[in-house]
Amino acid sequence: MIVAEKKPLEAVARMLENYDRVLAVGCGTCVTVCFSGSGKEVAALAASLRMKRRIEGTPLAVGEGMVQRQCEWEYLDPLADQVKNYDAVLSLGCGVGVQTLAKRFPGTRVLPALNTLFMGLPTEQGVWEERCQGCGNCVLDKTGGICPVSRCAKQLFNGPCGGSQNGVCEVDATVPCAWHMIWERAEALGMTEALMEIEPAKDWSTSRDGGLRRMVREDLRAPREETKEG
Amino acid sequence: MTNPDTVIASPAATAGGFHPEVVAFCCRHCAYAAADLAGGKRQPYPSAIKIVELPCTGRIDIVNILHAFEDGADGVLIAGCLPGSCHYIRGNLYARQRLDYIHGALKEIGLEPARARMINISAAMGVQFAELASEHVETVRALGPSPLRGQAQEEGNPA
Ligand code: SF4
Ligand code: SF4
Numbered sequence: 001m002i003v004a005e006k007k008p009l010e011a012v013a014r015m016l017e018n019y020d021r022v023l024a025v026g027c028g029t030c031v032t033v034c035f036s037g038s039g040k041e042v043a044a045l046a047a048s049l050r051m052k053r054r055i056e057g058t059p060l061a062v063g064e065g066m067v068q069r070q071c072e073w074e075y076l077d078p079l080a081d082q083v084k085n086y087d088a089v090l091s092l093g094c095g096v097g098v099q100t101l102a103k104r105f106p107g108t109r110v111l112p113a114l115n116t117l118f119m120g121l122p123t124e125q126g127v128w129e130e131r132c133q134g135c136g137n138c139v140l141d142k143t144g145g146i147c148p149v150s151r152c153a154k155q156l157f158n159g160p161c162g163g164s165q166n167g168v169c170e171v172d173a174t175v176p177c178a179w180h181m182i183w184e185r186a187e188a189l190g191m192t193e194a195l196m197e198i199e200p201a202k203d204w205s206t207s208r209d210g211g212l213r214r215m216v217r218e219d220l221r222a223p224r225e226e227t228k229e230g
Numbered sequence: 231m232t233n234p235d236t237v238i239a240s241p242a243a244t245a246g247g248f249h250p251e252v253v254a255f256c257c258r259h260c261a262y263a264a265a266d267l268a269g270g271k272r273q274p275y276p277s278a279i280k281i282v283e284l285p286c287t288g289r290i291d292i293v294n295i296l297h298a299f300e301d302g303a304d305g306v307l308i309a310g311c312l313p314g315s316c317h318y319i320r321g322n323l324y325a326r327q328r329l330d331y332i333h334g335a336l337k338e339i340g341l342e343p344a345r346a347r348m349i350n351i352s353a354a355m356g357v358q359f360a361e362l363a364s365e366h367v368e369t370v371r372a373l374g375p376s377p378l379r380g381q382a383q384e385e386g387n388p389a
Contacts, residue, residue, distance in 0.1 A: 009338035040293055047296040048339050055340040055377045 001030040001121065002094045003128045004037065004114040009048055015111045016049065016060060016088065023086040024049075024113065025065040025079065025101065027093035034128055036114050037092035039066050045092065045113060062090075070097025076104045083108055118150070136206025136213065142194065144185035151178035157199040250278045250370045252305040253298040254363065257287045259317045260353050261309030265363075267356030275360035276367040279307070286310070287348075288321020295332050299341060302379045305370035306332075307363060308348040315352065322350060342373050 016022055024046045031037030046062040053060035065082050067075045070093035079101075083089060088109040091098040095116040102110040118130035133150045139157070140147060149155050153171040159179025163170025167180045186192045206213075256262040262283050268275055280303075284290060287310030298306050308329060310322035326348055333343035347369070349362045 009335075040291065043293045044296055044335070047293065047300045048335060051296070051300050051339045051341070051378055 001033050001119070002096070002116060003034045003118050003120045003130075004031050004094050004116045005034075006036055006041070006045070007113060007115055009045075009052065012045070012090065012111075012113050013049060013052055016090070019060065019087040019109075021061040021063070021086045022049075022088045022090050023063040023065050023079075023082055024090045024092060025067060025070065027070040027091075027097050028066060028068040029071075031092060031094055031097075031114065034122070037094075037097075039064075042066060042092055045090075061086075070094075071100050073100070073104060076101060080105075134207070135202075135204070137203060139202075142199070143182045144189060144191065146178055146182045146185060148178050148182065151181075157202055248371060248375055250276075250304040250367055250375070251280060251302065252276075252278050252307055252363075252367055252370055253303045254279045254281045254307040254309055255284050255287065255290050255294070256281050256309045257311055257322070258283050258285055260311040260315070260355075261349070261351055261359060263353035264309075264351050264355050264359035267353070268360040269356075271356055273357055273360045275363045278304075278367045278370075279363050286316065286318045286321035287325035288316070288318055290325050290328060292328055292332055292335065295328075295346060296335065299336070299339075299345070299376065299378060302376060304345065304373075304376045304379065305366060306346040307366050308346070309359070309363075310348065310350055312350050312352055341376065341378075344369055345373060345376070 024042050026032070026037045026039055026042040028038070031041075032039075035041065042064050046064050049060055049062050063082065063086060065079055067079060069075045070091060083105050086108070088111060089101055089105065090111050090113050091101050092113045093101070094114065095112065098110055098112045117128075119132045119134065120128050120130040123129045130150050132147055135149045139149075148157060148159065152159055153169060153175075154161055156179060159182070160177055161170075161179070164177040164180050167177055169175040169177045183192070183195065186195050254261075254265075256265060262281065265275075265279075265281055287308055290308055295306050295308075308325055310325050311317065313322065316322045329346060329348045332346050336343045336346060347366050349359075349366075351358050351362070
């Protein structure tokens, strides 16, 4: 899932300084599961903003809205009537949700209430951890299902480095060394032999360095008239 | 409360013309029964205390507490079972964690965190309930009226 966390109330309030009416919109998918953008979070943020502004003597009307997924056009259409009644939309979606709302409602300011953090999972109740950076060329087959891109601070492909101490990464005592785990997993699977091979430099052109990435499935696209032969 | 006649306003709570309103979220297995016991024993506690019965303090949600303050409560009391005695094992411990969270939220909003407090008691502790509830009302009284009190509320979701 995409993991995001709430911005401090002060930061959100600052974005809304010049507005009197704002619609807070949650998202029912990833950010609901990580407790940042659910209906409850919308209610809590809306109430907090209303109280803060009332105490400051500049009341703010905060409406509450919810969609199943902010990152798909179809889900945003039912919001159109509600959006009309407000000066701005405050999105409790990830960055993708904010941008989809902004594109769908071009005449309305859309502001982010969350900081989008990473793709990850809950490792225990109340704790989420990063697992993938979308490098565009997955190597989990070689590393026993443990990602060296997101879990090794140096993104090594021939680890561990000299900083690996008793299974702990040198950058942070609470972070296990990814390559220590990769080795242990390889031992358990009887695959250490493969790890002895030197992995050549990774091709990062599939990662974020090359600008906007796009995935295309021609078979799924709407057929274009001029190429359609039936 | 089953016997409202026994709930007597303490003079301190009404001094200076300020009549605090404190919403008390009480677990039915302990604090709610303790409040009842206090009433039965004619043990007074302030009329400022407005009791909301919960199946367990683990049911309390941050939104419930925020809405209580938004609707003008001067204080909130969460009253749950003694540690280790929760009928749902850890409901009171979750409530305690949510209260910590609420304290941070109140600070961000501009309200004093001390307006929200949690107490832990058993069903047999009627006297202690009255004492601790009075104590919290005094704390809230010292803080003064909530700045959100009696103000016109702007609509959340205009039609
Ligand atoms: S190797 Fe790349 S695609 Fe695979 S999990 Fe790691 S970052 Fe994600
Ligand atoms: S200690 Fe392990 S995880 Fe940390 S940088 Fe070195 S190889 Fe990567």
